[in-house]
Amino acid sequence: MAELGALSLPLAFFLPLLTALAAFLLGARQAPWLAGIGALATVAAVADAVRRVAAHGPQAYHLGGWAPPLGVELYADGLAALMLAMTAAVALAVTAYAGAYLHGQGQAAERFWPLWLVQWAALNGTFLSADLFNLYVMLELVTLTAVPLVAMAGDRASLGAAMRYLLLALIASLAYLLGVALLYGGTGTLHLREVGELAGAGGPTAVAAALVTAGLLLKAAIFPLHAWLAPAHSSAPAPASAALSALVAQAGVYLVLRLWLWAFPALLSPVVGWGLGGLGAASVLYGSLQALRQSRLKPVIAYSTVAQLGYPLLLLPLAAVPAAASQAWQGAAYFIVAHGLAKAGAFLAAGNVYYSLGHDRLAGLRGLAPELSASVLALGLAWVSLMGLPPTAGFLAKWQLLSGALAGGQWPWAVVVVLGGLLAAGYGFRVLATAHAAAPPGGPVGRPARRLPWRMAATPLLLALAVYLLGVSAVPALRLLGQGAPEALG
């Protein structure tokens, strides 16, 4: 009965999976309460896992009782626990929101639930798995659940976006797998940390790392591999958009950090670090500039995702600088959490706008604020965090990144962080100013045509509030992050 204690790790994968299977078996009519129960059970398992990591340090679970390299290990350290918790919060919101959003859309609802719940299971698997090949299977599972969600609307734009996304994601998975094949060929193991110990810094390892990283950067939509993201994320139904931006794309960034810090630390020379950081910086600037040029709300938010996915990569050039490492590490990890919550809130609020008006053209949003006060408030609150203003989690994350960059003497990253924040303010205020503008004479163009169910109004607001809570009280989360952090970063 060894290791029964950490049972919540496998349960974080199995519970949403079994809920998905039950939802498929029973059909849509039974699914709402079923999904709700499954979601709560999963949250309970995640809460237990987080509690264990916080109290006892990193938790490992050997599936089948087979220790690596023979078997697959689930491993929760502070970073993984933080990701699981953020995912649980976003997933709970998405589940609650989708129940109302899809109400009355028989077939769409029937198809949404199994896909979404499997996606949650696969995301938890991605954050927990310490096995490179198992990660490949989990990533494919995430991709094959994400693409149908993008295609759900079934129109020209969404089908094209889904097709492009699928082809690129499949190529990305194969590039990753090719790298993994090389790593196994060289080390005889697929276990993440054993690869880190055995792979060394030779040429073949560098080729493998390049392939793996290229695949993951494509999945994370990092510049210049970003073009697929905005059309895909803005075509999906709102709850799916929230999950795609807050969770699916961020899983790619998470894996880039996980692999470079745990599996290829020997390869992380200043040149490589600056290269990856440079790509992140380019994403921040390019995504922000594109967001400024959009004429619809959901594409603005989607391009802001491209921008925000770039920040965590700034950790890589700073990780090897002792004076900067610890702060940059906290900043990058906290950034993923802050962005996930804020972005999910923003997309769900945008979903409310779309639900009420039937469109999301910026020009048509004048005078919207009084009509959809809760949603516009949620959008505004979430945006404060995306800009990086206090007292939000986004501010804290950027502050840590900024201080790390300055302490490490690498001021260009500091410039990028500040500039990215200013640009976010630019594209954010463009939206909010329109919504708060006086309605044009002859009645508000943006008069809501459809009443919003209370659950849809409340969920984005709750997500936005969570970002403030994490901004005001950061100590528990940062202490959690310290569990099992690499020595150089702790």
Next chain:
Amino acid sequence: MGLAFDLLLAGGLLGLALQVVASRGLFRSVVLFIALGLLMALAWARLAAPDLALAEAAIGAGLTGALLLSAYRALQPAEEAADPGPAALPRWGALAAAVLSGALVAALGWAALGLEAPAASAGREALARLGESGVKSPLTGVLLGFRAIDTLAEVVVLLVAFLGARVVAEPLQRAGPGPSAPGSGEPVLTAPLLRLVVPMGVIVAGYLLWSGGHQPGGAFQAGAVLAALGVLLRLTGRLQPAAATSPAERLALVGGIVLFSAIGLAGAGTASAVLAYPEAWAYPLILAIETGLAVAIALPLTLLFSGSAGLRWRER
């Protein structure tokens, strides 16, 4: 002599691959790709991987080929197309693509050949501890014992592909291989052939399933054979596309995964961990899981080929 054959085979693989990419006609490319799959199976048999050769011939060449051909037909314009088709790549573009892929070949070949085989590996440990897994075939031991989670997740991938295909499904009359040509009766040989092949296929699938415990075979190969039968029955009109998934089909689609998960989770109580089997029961449990998996592999593949939510039987 042996190496000369391998050289010929490898050359054939690359020649076919080049033709698949460069050939003008799309139909030609598809057919050559199927041929490539068969050569690949031969190469894997040469490399002491008969299980994989079996799976590749059945799934990689056979089922993928059937899916490709039916999609090829669906993508043929009914009459003269208004669509000009994709633009040809400009010469500098083709050159850049060639340089990039050439660089990949060089880097990959150099890295892969430069790797020393490690003295200790997961595979050696798997062989050494095979006895603990409850089966005698190393591959089955890895797939259902040591790395069972991969196998479980992979069957979920197949289910998810089916669910995703439902989201983008076409109307029933266009779905799958499409309607047969008007005014054609059934060929005289079809009925006797099916009477011979279907029972034989079921027997072969059962044999593969059972033999997986100690020699090449197992749930994947058995599932592939059953799926091939499904494709055959769909093409000959015995199985007709249906607009809804029946409760029995739903149960068959998820049953294998539920059984696998249930036995896996029960392992936390009855054995040492999740996805561990109690020692005395390992072999029968693995056989039960494999039976469920064979169905969970065959049915979604058949449905994906059929392009429909469900299937119903029609007597001829």
Next chain:
Amino acid sequence: MTLAELLSTGLLGLGAAFFLTGTVGLLRFPSTFARLHALTKADNLGLGCVALGLALQADSGWVAAKLALVWGLALVAATASAHLLARCILRERGGTRRTPP
């Protein structure tokens, strides 16, 4: 070399020759029917020779029986597919006027 080995080698060589002939026919013959003719006849005979040649080398009767089964199944498959192909071509030529059996 025993008689069985000699016979086996001869049969394998003969089978390979049949395959070669069939393939040359496939590549060189002008019409689909002719190609079909070359392929099915020559290859089935070729496979038969190869199967028989290998059966002579087999360790047990089981293996020989399995080889015979392989040949039988390949024959059935070749018959059915050749018929379907020929039928398809006939129909294409004759339009939908009359469907051959």
Next chain:
Amino acid sequence: MTQAGLYTLAASALAGIGVYGLLARRHLLRRILAVNLLGNAVFLLLVAFARRQPGYVDPVPHAMVLTGIVVAVSATAFALALARRYYAETGLDHLPEDEG
């Protein structure tokens, strides 16, 4: 050159051909074919790695390939379904950015 080495090189070349097909051809079916070529290259590499040492076949890469084959056929089947629907809605057999 050993047998495994030969197939290792063949796998590398096959991967290059697949990537060239992805970059140079734009028809959706051709792109899906190219993805499958790339997949086959990865599988061949793994099978060759499994056979590098004399008298020993590594079952772990074999398990990876078997899993990979099923994942590949799933992804291909879904991709083809999506391509068919895209064609039915738009009449295009390629993505709009590859327009002639």
